[in-house]
Amino acid sequence: MGYSKFWLKNLGVYYMLIASFYFALNGALAKVMAEQMSSVEIVFFRNAVGLAIVLVSLKRLKNFGVGGKPWLLFFRAFIGSCGIIATFYNIAHIELGTAFTFQKTAPIFTALFSSIFLGEKLSFKGWCAIMLGFGGILLVIQPHISIAPTDIIGVFGGMCAGLAYTSVRELRKYYATDIIILVFVFGAALVSSALMCAEFALRGREIEILGVISSANLSKFAYFNMPSLFGWVLVALLGISGIYFQKYMTRSYAASKKAGVVAAISYTDIIFTLILGVMLGDSLPNLMAFLGILVVIISGVLIARER
Numbered sequence: 432m433g434y435s436k437f438w439l440k441n442l443g444v445y446y447m448l449i450a451s452f453y454f455a456l457n458g459a460l461a462k463v464m465a466e467q468m469s470s471v472e473i474v475f476f477r478n479a480v481g482l483a484i485v486l487v488s489l490k491r492l493k494n495f496g497v498g499g500k501p502w503l504l505f506f507r508a509f510i511g512s513c514g515i516i517a518t519f520y521n522i523a524h525i526e527l528g529t530a531f532t533f534q535k536t537a538p539i540f541t542a543l544f545s546s547i548f549l550g551e552k553l554s555f556k557g558w559c560a561i562m563l564g565f566g567g568i569l570l571v572i573q574p575h576i577s578i579a580p581t582d583i584i585g586v587f588g589g590m591c592a593g594l595a596y597t598s599v600r601e602l603r604k605y606y607a608t609d610i611i612i613l614v615f616v617f618g619a620a621l622v623s624s625a626l627m628c629a630e631f632a633l634r635g636r637e638i639e640i641l642g643v644i645s646s647a648n649l650s651k652f653a654y655f656n657m658p659s660l661f662g663w664v665l666v667a668l669l670g671i672s673g674i675y676f677q678k679y680m681t682r683s684y685a686a687s688k689k690a691g692v693v694a695a696i697s698y699t700d701i702i703f704t705l706i707l708g709v710m711l712g713d714s715l716p717n718l719m720a721f722l723g724i725l726v727v728i729i730s731g732v733l734i735a736r737e738r
Contacts, residue, residue, distance in 0.1 A: 446683035447696040453676035455703030458522055458531060460669045462711055465523035467662050471630075471653040473669070474512075474519050475623035480670030481616040488609055496606035503598055504606065508618025511595035515619055516626075517588030520652050525581045527708030529716060531701050532571055532724045533585030535731055538694070539564035540593025541600075542734050548597060557734065564730030570723025571716075626653040694735035698728045 457477075464473050514537075521530040539561055545551040553561075568589075572582040595615075602611050630649040658666060680697075701724060709715065716724065 443683045444696050446679045448699060450676050450679035450683055451697055451700035452703050453672045453679065455527075455531070455700045455707055457669060457672045457676060458527055458704055459707040459711060460665055460672060461519055461522050462527055462708075464662065464665045464669065465519075468656055468658060469627075469652050469654045470520040470523050471516060471623045471626045472655055473523075474516050475620055475627065476666045477669055477673060478515075478616040478619040478623065480666070481673060482613070482620055484670075484674060485609060485613045485616055489613065494607055495610055498605055500602060500605045503602060504611070504614050505618070507595050507598040507602060507611065508614045509622065510591050510598070511615050512619040512622040514588045514591030514595055516623065516652075517584045517591060521581050521585050521588065523652075525585075526713040526716065527711065528701060528705035528713070528724065529571060529720065530585065531704040532727050533568075533589050534592065535698060535701060536564060536568060536586070536589035536727060537592035537596055538731050538734050539727075540590050541596040544593055544597040545600060549600065560730050560733035563733070564727055567723045567726030567728075567730055570726060571720050572723075573719055623653075627655045630654050695732040697735075698731050701728060 461473050461477075468476075518530065518534045521533060542553060542557060543561055546553050568586065572578060572586075599611060626649065630653040633649060683696075705715070705724075715721070
């Protein structure tokens, strides 16, 4: 009886632990898939599966929301797409745990952007948590050694995700959750497919736009490669793990009286990714980077509890 009461009381935490594992598994599958597919192609398949699932769920949706913020809705889709592409690029090129640490800086940027753009007030402890989080990022990057392109991409991905989450805080006043998700997964599938089409069209040409977008750069992360039979199995598993992540994350927040508690528990996915990354052949981060990961986790937990 005692155990039953304990599990019922902490059901939200239990569900979030499962959700965090599925999220980490999603990243591990993406890392394996990166051996035969580009980062953009993986993003496309992940969101194509999600799009099909959301379209089916819309049949049961009765209230779509009042609407009125189409440009903000499209901005959330575009900036969220940039964030997920950056994250999946890093998953393919650096240690899984480090890639997820950059991704988990999103709540730090969300708290900062919410204060700047939405006028939400942060306490002194909240601002200290943000500063602590940026200190953790510096420990992970270790700029005194060198700043790698993946470090810049990682911070960029965290900022994009932070902007996306900030926009969601405003969009949920006007649209149903399923509509926000639908536009996001459709946008991510559209952006990723457009990048693959651009790579195919520019293949073999020396074209450069603003010194960043070029045929050479696109060929590194946006090429399309038809998956093998094993690749299609991984695509299916990627979609399934994504579904279960969303399922248990939703259950977690529904079962918990304090959202900050389960939001803090969500940082366990970094621990899961460190373990899965080592199983896939990743090396453990050095002492300084490991300390940075811990600082980012502590910062995120403090912000989650604050909000």
